[in-house]
Amino acid sequence: MFDLPKNILFRLDELSETYGLDKNEARAYSELFKNYRNQNFKEMNFSHAIAYALGRMPATYGVIKYVLERFKNTGENFSNILDIGAGVGALKIALQDCEINYEALEKSEAMRKVFRKLNGDNSKIYSKDFQKFQAETSYQAVFASYFINEIEDKILALKKIFDLSEKYVFILEPGTPSGFKNILEAKKIAAELDWYPLLPCTTRDCKLSDKDWCHFSIRLPRTKHHMKLKNAALPYEDEKFCYVIFSKKETKFFKNNIIIKRPIKKSGHTIFDVCTSDGIHRVVRTDKASKKLQWGDQL
């Protein structure tokens, strides 16, 4: 489910070969991650953008696929979307088989260049800084994936995101306490602006603190570049993330009692940590149906 499409894998190979970055990729990758660790989101150069495409984008793509799949299951839909801080186009790739009008903002020239190499020159990606962006059209959905954590004034950015959207707002963040803090901030602003959380749960008043943060995990296949850049032995990795989707209108869709940790499977029973309206509870189930439930599902 989280494998990159074949045409994109092919273009990633081409990128790696054409720019002869092979020897430099690992260095660019470790520089990139040192910058991320130090919260130093300085302008990226072309090598960094290629390293992002080869070493990081496969994971953000997987998370986006997971979130879009969950959204689809709610029965809601949209026909156009604005992708803020699009990077090399993980969302565009995830939507490549859908009839959805896609537009993007990306301030880094290097990221835009790699975006076009992967997604074609006709892509509607604008060289605009989000903070200065004035929309000329309206968007049914606005998507911010691994973006808020890079922005200094998060409250202002979140308010603007809600302002730009007519129907849905998607916020995806790293699966860390600080990523979850941004999700809580988004929930607070959403409540003030009268938007409703749709996923991962419909609870407006989140009882979790960032000490027990709500996050999820997917297992991703690693591409050959990915393995090389990370010097990895295993052909897969687990990517942890936080997310929230808001709807402008209250929907009939209802979801709470979410399994917020990996279920512990024992012989004859399964143990779940479930987020309920009065906090986290440990629940033990012995029925067969429960065995199939996964982290992120509703109990």
Ligand SMILES: C[S@@+](CC[C@H](N)C(=O)[O-])C[C@H]1O[C@@H](n2cnc3c(N)ncnc32)[C@H](O)[C@@H]1O
């Ligand atoms: C971590 S990357 C995420 C890329 C992509 N959304 C993904 O999920 O793979 C964040 C991107 O946001 C861009 N960005 C940061 N601040 C921005 C701003 N003010 N306006 C537009 N893009 C911005 C960065 O250049 C970077 O490419």
